Amino acid sequence: MTETILKMQKKVKRYLDKDRYDHTIGVMHTAGCLAMRYGANLEQALTAGLLHDCAKCVPADEKIKLCEKNHIEISDAENKNPGLLHAKLGAFFAWKKYGIENEEILRSIESHTTGRPNMSLLDKIIYIADYIEPGRDVAPNLPEVRALAFVDIDACLYRILEDTLAYLAEKGATLDPATEETFLYYKNLKNSDSEKEDKN
Amino acid sequence: MTETILKMQKKVKRYLDKDRYDHTIGVMHTAGCLAMRYGANLEQALTAGLLHDCAKCVPADEKIKLCEKNHIEISDAENKNPGLLHAKLGAFFAWKKYGIENEEILRSIESHTTGRPNMSLLDKIIYIADYIEPGRDVAPNLPEVRALAFVDIDACLYRILEDTLAYLAEKGATLDPATEETFLYYKNLKNSDSEKEDKN
Numbered sequence: 001m002t003e004t005i006l007k008m009q010k011k012v013k014r015y016l017d018k019d020r021y022d023h024t025i026g027v028m029h030t031a032g033c034l035a036m037r038y039g040a041n042l043e044q045a046l047t048a049g050l051l052h053d054c055a056k057c058v059p060a061d062e063k064i065k066l067c068e069k070n071h072i073e074i075s076d077a078e079n080k081n082p083g084l085l086h087a088k089l090g091a092f093f094a095w096k097k098y099g100i101e102n103e104e105i106l107r108s109i110e111s112h113t114t115g116r117p118n119m120s121l122l123d124k125i126i127y128i129a130d131y132i133e134p135g136r137d138v139a140p141n142l143p144e145v146r147a148l149a150f151v152d153i154d155a156c157l158y159r160i161l162e163d164t165l166a167y168l169a170e171k172g173a174t175l176d177p178a179t180e181e182t183f184l185y186y187k188n189l190k191n192s193d194s195e196k197e198d199k200n
Numbered sequence: 201m202t203e204t205i206l207k208m209q210k211k212v213k214r215y216l217d218k219d220r221y222d223h224t225i226g227v228m229h230t231a232g233c234l235a236m237r238y239g240a241n242l243e244q245a246l247t248a249g250l251l252h253d254c255a256k257c258v259p260a261d262e263k264i265k266l267c268e269k270n271h272i273e274i275s276d277a278e279n280k281n282p283g284l285l286h287a288k289l290g291a292f293f294a295w296k297k298y299g300i301e302n303e304e305i306l307r308s309i310e311s312h313t314t315g316r317p318n319m320s321l322l323d324k325i326i327y328i329a330d331y332i333e334p335g336r337d338v339a340p341n342l343p344e345v346r347a348l349a350f351v352d353i354d355a356c357l358y359r360i361l362e363d364t365l366a367y368l369a370e371k372g373a374t375l376d377p378a379t380e381e382t383f384l385y386y387k388n389l390k391n392s393d394s395e396k397e398d399k400n
Contacts, residue, residue, distance in 0.1 A: 006222065022206065029229030032334040036346035037237075046334055134232040134246055146236035150350045 005046055008098055012050060016057050024053055026133030027126070034125040037150050041122075048108045048126050051098060055089035063089055077176040084176060087113045114178035115161065117185035124157050131160050139163060158186050205246055208298055212250060216257050224253055226333030227326070234325040237350050241322075248308045248326050251298060255289035263289055277376040284376060287313045314378035315361065317385035324357050331360050339363060358386050 013021050031049030035042045058066065060082040067074050067085055070092060078084045091110035094100040108126040111119065115127050131139060132146045139145065140163055148156040161183045168175055213221050231249030235242045258266065260282040267274050267285055270292060278284045291310035294300040308326040311319065315327050331339060332346045339345065340363055348356040361383045368375055 025225060026229060029226060029334065030233055033230055033233035033350070036332065036343075037350035039343070039347060042334060042346075132236065134229065134242060143236075143239070146242075147239060150233070150237035 002043060005043070005050065008047070008050055011098070012054055015054060020053055020056055023133065023135050024050060026135045027052060027129045030129035030133040031125050034129055034149060034153070035122075038121060038125070038153060040125055044102060044105055044122060045125050045129075047100065047102075048105045048122060049129055051094040051100065051105075052090060052109050052112045052126055052130060053086065054098070054109075055093050056086045058086070058089065066092075075177070077174065077178070080174065081176075084113060087111065114176050115157075115182035116178065117182060119157070119182075121153075124153055128153065128156055128160065140167070158190060161186055202243060205243070205250060208247070208250055211298070212254055215254060220253055220256055223333065223335050224250060226335045227252060227329045230329035230333040231325050234329055234349060234353070235322075238321060238325070238353060240325055244302060244305055244322060245325050245329075247300065247302075248305045248322060249329055251294040251300065251305075252290060252309050252312045252326055252330060253286060254298070254309075255293050256286045258286070258289065266292075275377070277374070277378070280374065281376075284313060287311065314376050315357075315382035316378065317382060319357070319382075321353075324353055328353065328356055328360065340367070358390060361386055 009025075012024060016024060028046050028049035031045040032042055034040070035045035055063070063082045063085045064074065064079075066072075066089060072085075072088050072092060074085065078088075087110055090112075091106045094106055094109050100106060104120060104122050107120070108122045111123050112126045112130050116123065119127065128149050132142065132149055136142065139160075141159075145156060145159055145163070148159060161179075164179065165175070165183055168179075209225075212224060216224060228246050228249035231245040232242055234240070235245035255263070263282045263285045264274065264279075266272075266289060272285075272288050272292060274285065278288075287310055290312075291306045294306055294309050300306060304320060304322050307320070308322045311323050312326045312330055316323065319327065328349050332342065332349055336342065339360075341359075345356060345359055345363070348359060361379075364379065365375070365383055368379075
């Protein structure tokens with residue numbers, strides 16, 4: 001762990017409540033382990049994991065205000081549920097308050113809640129680490145999803161998207177179009193891969 | 201993460217210096233990720249990772265005294281290098297001070313520095329997590345060893361034993377017989393596996 005990360009860790013701790021901080025450290029290390037497994041840059045994965053929720057504990061109205069002030073676009077879904085803005089605002093804070101200039105890290109923070117089509121390896125790592133870190137315990141099928149994360153990252157990503165959509169449908173929650181767009185992108189990709197396999 | 205682990209985490213923090221605590225949290229989560237990958241008990245892996253170095257910051261003469269007082273056998277190698285005793289003493293503390301009664305956890309703490317012949321899955325997880333956690337940076341070939349940990353745990357264990365022996369030989373350090381015994385056990389195992397494969 002570099003001095004830079006340890007310094008950022010101290011700062012992040014000041015802005016998060018105890019539970020969120022414990023979760024954050026879990027995501028940071030799980031992202032680190034996924035990076036080890038798939039040959040991603042360890043330092044970048046730890047940094048993105050550490051900062052992914054750095055805007056989470058900002059009150060909802062403050063989130064809206066900060067986005068407006070800093071010209072961060074707010075979608076209809078985010079207007080209805082400002083909590084979602086912590087991802088975009090987190091990427092902004094990572095740049096502005098923590099001096100992160102690496103675009104890959106910033107994008108992985110921005111997309112960690114909804115995912116996005118055509119995710120990079122780092123995006124997938126942060127999205128999955130957020131879902132499986134050891135402090136999580138409510139998602140269905142966690143043991144299978146956790147093992148899959150270290151065996152086949154793409155299958156794991158798809159599995160989480162499927163489970164998340166089923167969970168939101170069951171709860172009757174409004175679906176963020178970004179989550180749906182991500183799911184449809186990976187569903188199409190999976191179908192076209194299956195077709196290719198059938199033809200071979 | 202259960203409340204029990206979070207409570208133990210607070211206690212461990214009081215007995216370790218800052219660097220050792222950061223390392224400990226790294227080992228705890230890396231052990232957790234290895235447990236996810238190989239279907240070991242997540243809670244046990246996190247607990248063993250958290251407690252593996254709980255006796256590390258006890259001064260050397262105090263280590264000797266505590267072992268003598270509690271009838272913990274001290275080998276010649278440990279008498280020469282009392283630092284090694286943190287593993288046996290750690291298992292004792294885990295039981296006495298942290299209320300851990302699970303034999304598997306205690307054994308994995310006891311054997312985390314030298315390894316031992318015929319290690320359990322949990323022993324391997326703690327031994328490897330200690331070597332690869334994100335804060336480590338001096339061992340040779342870390343990127344390969346880290347990836348291997350999540351792909352083939354036995355090959356990774358053997359690789360670490362080989363690298364450790366080579367490192368100790370290069371440094372001219374005295375070899376703890378327990379480390380050598382572990383290495384020879386796994387070397388024989390590997391050779392007999394190769395022979396079986398050759399015969400097939």
